[in-house]
Amino acid sequence: xxxGGGNGTKDNEQLEYxxxxxxxxxxxxxxxSKVAVAQVCESVGFQGFKDSxxxxxxxxxxxYLRDLGRTASVYANSxxxxxxxxxxxxxxxxxxxxxxxxxxxxEVKNCLAGSGTVRGIVEYVGxxxxxxxxxxxxxxxxxxxxxLIPSFVQMGETPPGKHIPPWLPALPDPHTYIHTPVWNERAxxxxxxxxxxxxxxxxxxxxLLSLQxxxxxxxxxxxxxxxxxxKESDGAQNNPFLGLPLQPGEKDVSLVVSPSKTSDEMVGNxxxxxxxAFAPAIEAxxxxxxxxxxxxxxxxxxxxxxxxxxxxxxxxxxxxxxxxSLQNKGVGRAASWxxxxxxxxxxxxxxxxxxxxxxxxxxxxxxx
Amino acid sequence: MNHNQQPGDGTHExxxxxxxxxxxxxxxxxxxxxxxxxxxxxxxxxQCPDVRLIRLVAVATQKFVAEVATDALQQCKAxxxxxxxxxxxxxxxxxxxxxxxxxxxxxxxxxxxxxxHQEYFADSPSTGMDPASRDE
Numbered sequence: 022x023x024x025g026g027g028n029g030t031k032d033n034e035q036l037e038y039x040x041x042x043x044x045x046x047x048x049x050x051x052x053x054s055k056v057a058v059a060q061v062c063e064s065v066g067f068q069g070f071k072d073s074x075x076x077x078x079x080x081x082x083x084x085y086l087r088d089l090g091r092t093a094s095v096y097a098n099s100x101x102x103x104x105x106x107x108x109x110x111x112x113x114x115x116x117x118x119x120x121x122x123x124x125x126x127x128e129v130k131n132c133l134a135g136s137g138t139v140r141g142i143v144e145y146v147g148x149x150x151x152x153x154x155x156x157x158x159x160x161x162x163x164x165x166x167x168x169l170i171p172s173f174v175q176m177g178e179t180p181p182g183k184h185i186p187p188w189l190p191a192l193p194d195p196h197t198y199i200h201t202p203v204w205n206e207r208a209x210x211x212x213x214x215x216x217x218x219x220x221x222x223x224x225x226x227x228x229l230l231s232l233q234x235x236x237x238x239x240x241x242x243x244x245x246x247x248x249x250x251x252k253e254s255d256g257a258q259n260n261p262f263l264g265l266p267l268q269p270g271e272k273d274v275s276l277v278v279s280p281s282k283t284s285d286e287m288v289g290n291x292x293x294x295x296x297x298a299f300a301p302a303i304e305a306x307x308x309x310x311x312x313x314x315x316x317x318x319x320x321x322x323x324x325x326x327x328x329x330x331x332x333x334x335x336x337x338x339x340x341x342x343x344x345x346s347l348q349n350k351g352v353g354r355a356a357s358w359x360x361x362x363x364x365x366x367x368x369x370x371x372x373x374x375x376x377x378x379x380x381x382x383x384x385x386x387x388x389x
Numbered sequence: 390m391n392h393n394q395q396p397g398d399g400t401h402e403x404x405x406x407x408x409x410x411x412x413x414x415x416x417x418x419x420x421x422x423x424x425x426x427x428x429x430x431x432x433x434x435x436q437c438p439d440v441r442l443i444r445l446v447a448v449a450t451q452k453f454v455a456e457v458a459t460d461a462l463q464q465c466k467a468x469x470x471x472x473x474x475x476x477x478x479x480x481x482x483x484x485x486x487x488x489x490x491x492x493x494x495x496x497x498x499x500x501x502x503x504x505x506h507q508e509y510f511a512d513s514p515s516t517g518m519d520p521a522s523r524d525e
Contacts, residue, residue, distance in 0.1 A: 050428055057421045058454055062488060064420075065458040067465075069487040077493060077504055082421075082454050083429060089446055090435035105437045107407065107445065114449055120501040134403035142445070143410050145452045146417055153418040160424055 053158055055079040060155065089113045114138040222368070229372050230379065239266040411441045419447040426450070453500075460496035461488055468492070 058079045059070060092113035097105040111133045118138055133139075170190035173180045180187055423440070426447045430437075437443070465486050490506040497504050 050425060053422065053425050057425065060420050061451055061454045062458040065455055066462050066486060067458065067488050068485045071487060071489050073506070074488045074490045074493045077490065078454065078457065078488070081457070081497065081502060081504075082450055085453050086421075086426060086429045086446065086450050087433045089449065090430035090433035094434040094436070103436060105435055105442065106439075107411065107442060110442060110445055110449075117453075121499065132403055134407040138449075139407060139410070142448055142452055143406075145455070146410075146414070146448055149451075149455065151417055154420055154422040158422040158424045161428055 049161055050083070051079060054083050056156075057154055058082050064150065085117070089117060092116050108133045111136050111139055114142075222371070225368060226371055226375055229368070230375050233372075233376055234379070411445065414441055414444040414448065417444070417448070419444060419451050421447045421451055423447065457493070457496050457500060458488070460499065461492040462486060464492040464495050465489070 055075060059075060062070065062075075062078070089110070090113075093105045093109040096109040096112045097103065100109075115136060115138055118141075172189060173185070173187040173191050176191045178191055180189070181192070423443055426443050430443070430446065465488070469486075490504070494504040494506060
């Protein structure tokens with residue numbers, strides 16, 4: 022179907038009939054009649070329709086229907102009845118077909134039952150094949166039952182004021198228009214919260230410290246440990262600093278080069294390999310804490326320079342790994358996610374403090 | 390149903406035929422659904438609880454539409470025959486019978502309905518002219 026000329030149904034409303042049909046309310050009826058008319062035309066022999074032509078024909082069919090009903094009701098009313106009967110319809114049909122002419126139209130009939138229109142219809146019904154409408158049509162228009170506001174009497178209330186009769190709708194409940202603030206009563210114990218927060222921070226710092234110790238224990242070559250040989254081979258391809266760890270004294274290297282810088286760079290650039298490298302370290306945190314401390318003690322005195330820790334990207338990452346470790350331990354971190362940025366700054370300061378302490382007082386590591 | 394109290398056998402035959410016909414209407418399902426007919430009849434003030442009368446109106450409307458469609462089909466076929474006479478090439482192309490506004494307006498004119506189709510562009514020489522060239 023194509024839009025023949027592009028004109029819609031508005032064109033047909035130029036006809037003289039009352040255009041009481043507004044597009045919004047009648048869309049369903051029009052759509053249904055369009056389908057029905059298309060079916061009739063198809064049975065006549067058409068294979069396709071122009072959209073505008075089909076619209077026009079459907080509109081005309083609707084007008085025919087309404088005209089027939091109106092004429093029939095007029096005839097019924099003229100006879101002093103409110104309900105129409107078959108003869109009113111036959112009279113209406115005769116009126117509509119008068120311009121075209123039907124058999125026996127000029128005769129004066131006493132009995133409408135023998136009218137030519139009826140015969141025409143009988144012939145049509147006898148000849149045409151039955152084509153029922155394709156889809157079931159619901160009863161329309163659907164009347165929506167509006168839920169009315171109950172009156173004072175129905176509510177059982179007395180109206181506030183003698184000037185208000187009780188059959189009027191009731192006034193709305195005061196809670197609908199008066200705003201009463203409701204405080205969210207929740208038992209908060211600030212002291213317990215602080216204690217819990219401090220405990221979690223300590224745990225975080227402890228794991229951070231152990232990680233840092235592993236960094237230092239591996240020497241100046243890099244942060245990878247002797248236990249993660251397999252994973253380091255991947256890192257070695259990308260970054261010379263991620264090579265296998267050198268045993269102490271194996272190679273003459275300047276110990277002034279602080280491994281923290283390399284670790285920082287490494288942490289900044291490649292995150293995946295770092296995580297892999299730290300995975301055993303994280304596991305080691307849970308396990309042999311004292312062992313790491315012993316290893317750290319041997320190497321730590323070599324590193325004397327001030328440690329400039331840039332934990333920008335790495336910290337975010339380390340923080341996540343730490344969170345994983347904490348979650349594994351079953352600690353709820355819901356409260357601490359809120360002030361994460363502040364925590365990070367705090368952590369950073371505390372981490373620097375701890376590392377400074379660890380470099381200066383290696384014996385007190387286990388006491389943290 | 391109110392019967393005309395007229396003497397004569399012919400009327401009774403007609404009455405009987407009518408009542409039979411109305412009864413037979415219940416078996417025949419018109420293409421126009423009953424709900425649609427009821428809706429538009431109610432809009433125009435037609436009140437009747439009898440389903441047979443609704444069916445009668447539906448059948449009458451269907452007959453009207455079928456008549457108009459048949460006339461339009463004849464117009465369409467006449468037009469196709471005229472075209473085919475001139476060009477044999479388009480015979481296959483115009484095989485499909487399509488209901489157009491032009492055929493419809495011609496068919497409706499005989500029924501007393503004046504449907505005029507607005508032209509889009511002034512590309513045909515007869516645009517905007519008085520319908521002297523066309524049938525009144």
